[in-house]
Amino acid sequence: MTRAISILAVLALAGCANGGFGGLFSGDGPGSGFGGRNAPQEAATGEVITAAVTGEAAAEDIAPADSSTRAAAVAAGDIATGDSVRGFTVASLGDATQPGLWIETPLVDRERVVTVVAPNGTTVEVTARPSGGERGSGSRLSLAAFQALGLNLTSLPTVTVIAD
DSSP states (O other), rough: HHHHHHHHHHHHHHHHHHHHHHTTTTOOSSSSSSOOOTOOOOOOOOOOOOSSSOOOGGGGGGOOOOOTSSHHHHTTTTOOOEEEEEEEEEEEEOTSSSSSSEEEEEOSSOOOEEEEEETOOOEEEEEEEEEOOOOSSOOOHHHHHHTTTOOOOTTTOOEEEEEE
């Protein structure tokens, strides 16, 4: 009898660990109230951030960027005169203790202001710093920029970098 109870306990725990039993314990059910893992995420919209941020920024200080300006121009291939796409880069979360809107990337050779376009179409102007890495080695994006672009902090989004 003890053996049967032990086997049932192991099976029940194994099923809970990976959402087994048809998702019974995964939290994705109709009454879960959490939206589930497969719930669509809405992109944030707002106005474009154009001024440099100095000092510490809190999440409520950062407005999401407007996706109807540069992102639409990039998508249509109609980039304004003087602008140039520096490239595409996979961005990870940079040092969260460094405040402001910035990106460390191998796509620039000197510090300059660039526009970063997220996969969801939102844009934000940031200070680009050379990372010293090889082209294609990826970039680090500030916490404030991740939040302004409406990106998941644990994701590795491919962003477009546009220089004026």
